[in-house]
Amino acid sequence: DTAVSQTPKYLVTQMGNDKSIKCEQNLGHDTMYWYKQDSKKFLKIMFSYNNKELIINETVPNRFSPKSPDKAHLNLHINSLELGDSAVYFCASSQGVAYNEQFFGPGTRLTVL
Amino acid sequence: AQKVTQAQTEISVVEKEDVTLDCVYETRDTTYYLFWYKQPPSGELVFLIRRNSFDEQNEISGRYSWNFQKSTSSFNFTITASQVVDSAVYFCALIGGGYGKLTFGQGTILTVHP
Numbered sequence: 001d002t003a004v005s006q007t008p009k010y011l012v013t014q015m016g017n018d019k020s021i022k023c024e025q026n027l028g029h030d031t032m033y034w035y036k037q038d039s040k041k042f043l044k045i046m047f048s049y050n051n052k053e054l055i056i057n058e059t060v061p062n063r064f065s066p067k068s069p070d071k072a073h074l075n076l077h078i079n080s081l082e083l084g085d086s087a088v089y090f091c092a093s094s095q096g097v098a099y100n101e102q103f104f105g106p107g108t109r110l111t112v113l
Numbered sequence: 114a115q116k117v118t119q120a121q122t123e124i125s126v127v128e129k130e131d132v133t134l135d136c137v138y139e140t141r142d143t144t145y146y147l148f149w150y151k152q153p154p155s156g157e158l159v160f161l162i163r164r165n166s167f168d169e170q171n172e173i174s175g176r177y178s179w180n181f182q183k184s185t186s187s188f189n190f191t192i193t194a195s196q197v198v199d200s201a202v203y204f205c206a207l208i209g210g211g212y213g214k215l216t217f218g219q220g221t222i223l224t225v226h227p
Contacts, residue, residue, distance in 0.1 A: 031213055041152075041202055043217040056214055090158060098211040099146040099165070104158035 003027050004105035006091050012111045013081055021076045021108045023091030031055070031097045032074035034066060037088040037107070049074055050097040081112045115140045115209045119218035126195055127226050134190045134221045136205030142166075145209035147181065147188040152202040152220070164188065195225045 004025045013019055025032065033056075034046040048056040049068040063079045074091060088109050092102040116139040126132045138147065149161040162172065164181050172179045176193045192199055205218040 033213065033215075035215075041220045043204065043206075043215075043220075045214055045216075048213055055212060088156070092158075094213055097213050099144075099163075099208050099213070101148065101160050101163045102213065102215060103160060104150075106157045109156075 004091055004093055004103055006089075006105040006108050008108060009106060010109050010111075012113065014113055015081055015083060017081050018077070018079045019081060019110070020078070021089055021091075021110070023074045023076070023105055025072055025091075025093040025103075025105075027093055027095075027103060029093040029095045029103075030071050031094045032068065032071075033092040033094075033102060034074065034076050035090040035092060035104075037090060039087070043090070047074075047076075048097070055097055078110075081110075083112050086110055086112045115142075115145075115207050115214075115216040117205050117207050117216055117218035119203075119205055119221050121221045122219070123222040123224070125224045125226065128196060129194050130225075131191060131193050132195050132223065132225075134192075134203050134205075134223065136188045136190065136218060138186050138188065138205070138207050140207060140209040142209035144211075145207055148206040148208070148215065149179065149188075149190050150204045150206060150217075152204065154201070158204075161190075192223075195223075197225050197227055199223060200225045 031050045033048040047066045052068045088107045091105040094100045094102045145166045147164045151159045202220045
C-alpha cells in the first residue's frame, strides 16, 4: 500500500540521452511535485501540478518537462541529459496547493555518465 | 523570498543524550507554515511535523519536541534520549505565501553512536 511511488529507483545513462521518471500516488491528493536533491543533500523544488495544471515552474532548464496525465500521476521527462543532472529526484504529493504537508516518494537516483 | 538556515551541518552524540537541531527562517509572509522532515540512510523523506505561524505552542510527540519562537524566527527540534535509529539527515522547511513551495534548509546530519 505504497503512498507515493516512483520508477525507476535507479537510472544510469549516458550524456545526451532522453529519460523519464514516473510517479504515482494513491493518497487521493490533488497536488504533486518534483524536487531535486543534489550531491550536497540540498533539496529544491522544480515543478508542481494541481489537478493537472502547472502551478510552480522554477528556473529549470527546458530540457525538463513534467507531464500530468491525471491527478494521481506526475512524470518527469528529461531531454539531452547532462552530467549536472545527476541527482536524486523526489516526487511528492499533498492535498491542496497551499500549506499542507507533502508526502514524498522514495526518490530516483539518476546518474549521468 | 523565503530562506531557511540550519547552522549545524553535522552533530554527533552518544545514545541517550538529548540533542537539539536549530532552524532559523526568513519570510515576509504573515501566514506561513514550518515543517521538519527526516531522511534516514535509506534515503526516503519522512514528514515529522507541520506548524503554522499563528500557533506558537510547543509540541511534544514521544521523544520528539519542537520549540517555535516567532520573536527569534526559530523552529528548533529536540530529540530526548537519542537512539541509534535517530541517525539521519533532518531538514527544516518553510512554505510562505501558499502555492505549496517548500523551501528547505541545508539539512543537519545527526549521528547517534551506541
